[in-house]
Amino acid sequence: MASKAYLPAGTITAEWRDFLALTKPRVMTLVVFTGLCGLLAAPQSIHPVLGFTTVLCIALGAGAAGALNQWYEADIDAVMRRTAGRPLPAGRMDRQSALHFGVGLGAFSVILLGLAVNLLSAAILAASILFYVLIYTVWLKRRTPQNIVIGGAAGAFPPLIGWAAATGRIEVLPVLLFALVFLWTPPHFWSLSLFVRSDYAAAGVPMMSVVAGPKATRTQVFLYTLPMVAVAMAPWALGLTGAIYGVSALGLNAIFLLFAAQVAVSREIDPAAMKVERRLFAYSILYLFALFGVLVADRMIG
Known part of the structure; x- marks a missing residue:
């Protein structure tokens, strides 16, 4: 049976809720919280506007990683009961839209953090997105039972990002x-x-x-x-x-x-x-x- 995950480009029936679902909001909650705690636990305070920007960029970066993960794993999601209702396997969105959304969101989050806060935090955010997408999703997940062990580093970056945003150092x-x-x-x-x-x-x-x-x-x-x-x-x-x-x-x-x-x-x-x-x-x-x-x-x- 052909998967609905492979709709032709331009066949978009997605609503805003589907784009939100691409970001894995429940997973994002924990990521954003640990990033916020890294920011608040730092010995130096940060301007509230810059603090909000940092947390926003961590959320957007995590959402971008989630979207690119679902773009790449549409075939896997289609055969797993707990993921079959996601936008791509359910046929509510074409893969190209998910790819463009993920790449655009990721690039925006890194650039905004670098321009508004500092380059160190932006570099760590970029590394976390790339690690989750390229190392965990593309390379490890389908190849080794150690996928979670090594891939776990991707979700561990947010406290470092928050701390670096506040202090400029690790x-x-x-x-x-x-x-x-x-x-x-x-x-x-x-x-x-x-x-x-x-x-x-x-x-x-x-x-x-x-x-x-x-x-x-x-x-x-x-x-x-x-x-x-x-x-x-x-x-x-x-x-x-x-x-x-x-x-x-x-x-x-x-x-x-x-x-x-x-x-x-x-x-x-x-x-x-x-x-x-x-x-x-x-x-x-x-x-x-x-x-x-x-x-x-x-x-x-x-």
């Missing part, structure tokens, strides 16, 4: 925040992949749960949680944050470790019954929001 704390998101990505996505394994298998994506199986994936979820916890605690251990962050991070990480351990020992094979896997996936999102939130509170109060 320091130890934003690098630790980068490493935290980088190490958080495998347990976050692999817990998801366990209960949507059939989707990835149908699409031919060599996700860890498909290639190595659920048992090995559950072990990897727990093993990657260990260095993630260590990096999450490092800002407090190095004296870069105070007790508000330290105590909060201790509690948040303890819960994450508990849930990851439950996933590691689970032997459930029915995706519909994978409660601990779904719980870890949901908690991992809350975890990152909470951890970055208390970081900002700690830095502001401290």
